[in-house]
């Protein structure tokens with residue numbers, strides 16, 4: 001297994017279980033399951049024991065490995081410099097071993113099969129990929145400045161589609177030149193990579209790269225931070241080199257400069273950092289810039305923010321496989337409780353996966369009366385409509 | 389009933405008490421909970437349970453007592469000396485879900501917490517809700533629990549000012565091995581958890597016993613002023629025999645919160661020097677300067693003689709020395725790129741410092757182990773916790789054995805010197821028992837027999853061969 005030489009170096013000190021301010025557990029898998037086996041240190045030692053044949057490839061072992069949602073909190077907080085950079089890579093390598101051995105939880109198997117057969121995790125037809133754009137005037141990419149890449153959730157999930165349309169509307173309203181590929185693109189593959197199916201990831205990435213290069217794509221705006229991460233960081237190894245932006249990075253400087261005609265009612269807002277913008281790519285400020293530039297917004301931070309944000313649990317394929325379950329210790333539910341504690345009426349997100357997961361959590365926590373999840377372009381559109 | 393079917397029945401009953409998601413008899417949990425990060429060999433539990441309330445703990449104890457199943461309370465498992473391994477199998481009671489902070493009394497400066505509350509959680513909670521208060525945190529990683537630490541007589545960042553963490557305990561709620569729930573301290577008769585006095589002090593029945601007398605489910609600890617301005621000074625000498633007097637003089641000023649010493653061969657500039665860190669705080673800058681001057685004046689004679697002096701420390705370099713807990717301590721586990729260290733923490737009089745230091749160097753030299761030595765002053769020089777930390781590579785059994793040998797040797801010498809290994813490994817407990825007044829050990833056994841007639845609490849600890 002790749003990175004097996006680092007497994008024994010974990011001290012099991014547990015810094016990785018917490019955010020930097022120590023306020024509560026911050027590893028989503030550990031939070032959801034509570035047993036030490038699900039903590040970053042526990043999985044390091046378990047992997048070592050498994051390689052040493054002290055532990056067999058049981059269903060539970062598979063569940064433990066695939067409960068890691070690749071949030072990167074452990075990488076951020078681990079107390080050993082350098083070693084920590086390889087933590088998540090070791091967990092992904094462990095998943096890869098299981099994938100190669102064909103021993104993965106059924107939900108992971110089904111999800112990967114869908115990616116393989118249909119180029120998306122839902123098993124929907126590829127031709128329906130541009131369904132979100134049917135009632136919008138969005139061009140096919142040709143000589144536009146940017147390719148707009150909606151990703152799987154933006155393309156197929158009904159809530160994701162709403163967000164996708166809202167972002168596209170705002171980009172258009174601000175004169176951004178972009179086009180899409182619709183049915184010609186496949187999944188960005190970020191979750192496939194996170195689930196350790198590296199060959200399938202390579203295939204998906206190469207498919208997209210072929211399409212992008214054939215149309216001489218240079219700049220890409222992604223809807224999803226997950227796609228942003230894959231295309232920006234991982235496509236390079238397959239020869240895909242582009243200037244990649246998350247839509248918040250494009251919109252932030254534009255919205256910052258806007259002026260508004262009339263006042264809008266105040267709105268108390270807090271913001272949930274997506275792991276693939278924040279910890280994985282160091283992008284903490286674009287969404288905050290948008291929110292703080294909009295009139296009427298009273299911005300308030302949660303206790304766990306930026307590098308210390310609690311993941312919603314939607315990464316690592318868990319959005320589709322639901323390994324973490326929906327119990328009270330589910331990280332999205334914990335996150336919603338934390339957001340509600342700030343007395344914010346809106347929890348802003350910049351990721352369609354976070355939006356869907358956190359909206360479910362609002363219902364599960366019965367907090368609908370107190371807090372609503374909104375994506376930042378939706379907030380911007382709503383306020384701009386009122387203010388102009 | 390066979391052992392296997394009894395355990396199956398116990399699992400079913402535990403599931404009824406805490407819910408299926410918080411009980412495991414799976415090989416993965418049994419493996420991970422069989423050891424801690426130290427050198428003690430693994431011992432597998434049969435079952436791991438994560439209770440959520442005192443009532444659940446009570447029901448678990450009644451069940452375990454009825455069927456004579458061993459129960460081992462577990463905080464964060466960071467004691468390093470293997471005290472929360474299931475030496476005789478049975479149930480590990482992982483307390484982490486019981487982590488509610490129940491009350492903070494700002495005026496009387498105490499906090500009531502559930503036993504699984506971690507040091508880090510309380511620290512963060514106070515910072516947010518009661519910024520003028522703090523508790524004495526150990527340098528253990530922040531997931532370490534308040535109860536685990538108090539119950540082993542831990543020490544930390546206010547130990548010079550206020551003693552062992554067990555001295556800062558105001559009261560307990562415990563579930564006895566037979567299932568009764570008892571309150572100890574003022575909370576036994578009052579809604580307030582303000583002190584253990586003036587009642588007979590039964591808290592001692594649960595302090596220093598390595599979880600062999602009951603399960604702590606709630607506790608109250610004292611809080612202290614959190615100063616606005618904080619500073620650290622590092623006093624350095626090459627002469628170990630001066631240290632007891634240096635500490636005596638500096639602690640005599642009673643203005644610091646924490647005093648620790650450290651002696652390490654790495655980094656190179658530190659080799660051969662004995663460093664004494666003095667942490668102190670104040671409400672105003674003037675007060676801080678006044679305290680700094682008092683400490684300096686107490687050791688001016690040594691500075692004038694040029695046998696010791698304060699290390700110049702630019703403000704940026706002070707940060708790691710002001711960090712609570714100090715992350716650098718955990719990093720010692722990576723010196724051999726092997727994820728392990730364990731230490732003997734010897735409680736002893738400060739007079740023994742030079743000898744303790746000499747012994748540490750000799751052991752490290754003779755066994756060729758990576759070492760780090762140091763101490764924390766408890767009270768106004770009333771005693772110290774002298775630590776001998778040895779790093780090891782857990783992937784190399786010979787290296788683990790070398791560290792184990794160094795720890796054993798250190799424990800033995802410490803006892804002979806007149807010190808007492810703290811949170812001692814089960815073999816070191818036997819060393820202590822050999823030296824102990826037999827009537828004290830007899831009394832310990834009689835107390836245990838009353839509290840735990842079936843011997844189910846963390847068996848294998850505080851026992852003779």
Ligand SMILES: Cc1cc2nc3c(=O)[nH]c(=O)nc-3n(C[C@H](O)[C@H](O)[C@H](O)COP(=O)(O)OP(=O)(O)OC[C@H]3O[C@@H](n4cnc5c(N)ncnc54)[C@H](O)[C@@H]3O)c2cc1C
Pocket residue numbers: 460461462463464465466467468471472483503504525526527528529531532533534535536537538539540541542543544597598599602603604605717718846
């Ligand atoms: C890097 C490092 C630095 C450290 N620095 C310090 C320091 O500065 N000061 C210090 O005091 N310690 C220090 N320690 C030692 C140790 O980690 C701490 O004392 C820690 O607080 C122990 O708490 P725990 O929750 O990990 O206890 P555990 O290891 O889980 O348990 C300790 C003992 O208490 C018992 N126990 C736990 N919970 C209960 C309960 N609810 N009821 C009854 N019994 C219980 C267990 O059975 C066991 O016998 C350090 C350790 C490390 C690794």
Ligand code: SF4
Pocket residue numbers: 009010011012013014015016017040041044074077078079080084087
């Ligand atoms: S912080 Fe790093 S060394 Fe410590 S338990 Fe976590 S992964 Fe292991």
Ligand code: SF4
Pocket residue numbers: 016026027028029030039040067068069070071072073074075088091
């Ligand atoms: S990446 Fe996140 S979920 Fe995975 S082990 Fe690290 S902290 Fe836990």
